[in-house]
Amino acid sequence: MFLIIVAFSGCQKERPHPSWNVDLLAPLLIDTVKISDIISDTLIEGNPDNSITFVFDKKLYEVNVDSLVMLPDTLFSWSFSLQYLPNPIPLEPGDTIIEEIFDWPLDFSSFHIEGVELENAVIRSGEIKFEVLDQSEGDLLCVFGINSAVRNEADTFMIAEKVPAGQNIDETYDFSKYRLDLRGSEGIEYNMLNYYLALILHPDEQGTVYLNPADSFAINIYFENIVIDYAKGYFGQNTFGFGPELYDFSLFDDLEISGFSMKDATIFLRIENNYGVEGLFKIIELLAINSSTNETVPLQGEMVDSNLFIDRAVQTGNGLQIIEPFIQTYDFSNSNFTDMIEIMPDKFSYTIKIQSNIFGDSTNHNNFFYYDEPIRVYMEAEVTQGVKIEDMFIEKRETWNGEGVKLDNITEGRLILIFKNGFPFSFDMNLFLENETMETIDTLLYDAFITGAQPGADQKVEEPAETRISIVLTDNLKKSIKEAKYGYYELLINSIDDEHVKIYSDYIMELKINGDFQFIIEQ
Structure with missing residues (x-):
């Protein structure tokens, strides 16, 4: 009996290994776009209600009265x-x-x-x-x-x-x-x-x-x-004329943008006199120039061709700050300064006149000047009611987490891109995968449209707009997912409905890229 059992057992066939199909959701890239990623911190200030005031403080020109x-x-x-x-x-x-x-x-x-x-x-x-x-x-x-x-x-x-x-x-x-x-x-x-x-x-x-x-x-x-x-x-009582002279304007150098306009802006012109000479400062002409489009807009308003008094600076004797400049701010809100900024000028042309020492030798021969400290003229603008942005470009690069995914066992799958956009801006996106030397190895998105959120009656966004994009997994994409080290994307930003929109500091856009893969697991 024992021999029969042994013989029977020896003739049994080998049983097959069991296998299972398993769905896996793998996070490959997570990123958040904040307002500071879109607009430089130097151009924005937060308010108690979390709204953002756009603040521009840029030098229009300087006059070295040599x-x-x-x-x-x-x-x-x-x-x-x-x-x-x-x-x-x-x-x-x-x-x-x-x-x-x-x-x-x-x-x-x-x-x-x-x-x-x-x-x-x-x-x-x-x-x-x-x-x-x-x-x-x-x-x-x-x-x-x-x-x-x-x-x-x-x-x-x-x-x-x-x-x-x-x-x-x-x-x-x-x-x-x-x-x-x-x-x-x-x-x-x-x-x-x-x-x-x-x-x-x-x-x-x-x-x-x-x-x-x-x-x-x-x-x-x-x-x-x-x-x-x-x-x-x-230095005597004299009248000096300057210009027309060109001065580079760098406000938009840090913003790769095609169009920008402001609503209900408060505009000030700030004159900083570093000379130990008082006088009358007169703007004969101030012209905003966009060299690319050949657009020009002249300053108009009651301050043009008017005498603006500027007092003298004082020598402090302090080695760290040898001059205490005289600074005077003039309200230009009733001028057309917003029109000048809307053409996105890269230069200003100015023609001015300065009358020096209008009170005579009131300083007892203590007029002075330093070459490196001229008369400077700045534009200050505060925009609280909204801005309109056209084709602003930003770019970001984040770590890609595809190296640990066992792609050989994937039978099918897709990439799911989820955008939760809390900005009242729409985004046109290009998304690329890069290797360790930041060279592009694959393109995931090109000119994809990301919907912007709609503000409510109070001009504030309450719910983000969600956009989902699905990309089918291919053999080439499998290879790129494994080799990629970075996800690099470009955004072209536009205000929704071509309207001026108010911005809040808690606005964000969340980006998630998940791998929705089906695996075969064998035992």
């Missing part, structure tokens, strides 16, 4: 003739023909700038041009210095050049960073520099040289390309 204290081109011209010399004079090598220390004023009248009385100045950049003519029989050594021009506390401007007999020289020297004391040798003058000049028979001459009645010498000293870094004194 002509306020331009230095004359000519320092001095000096000539010396020996026509009245009764007899030739013998000179030995190294003998001095003339040596003088003297004050010489700057000629501001040549610039038609009246009443300028400078005490100090610092040269930012520029040169001194030195011309010497020697109409004699000997080589000269010409030594020239500006005793009241000092660099690095001890380096007085001083030059010495050889001038060949019967010839002239023309040399240029760097004059950057020199500090000028314009109070003269007694320290009580204005616009006055103190000079040193010497003409010497050159020490290398080979013997006696005679000065004759026909001999003469000429020296001309010029400023070239002088830019003043700082000046102090009294």
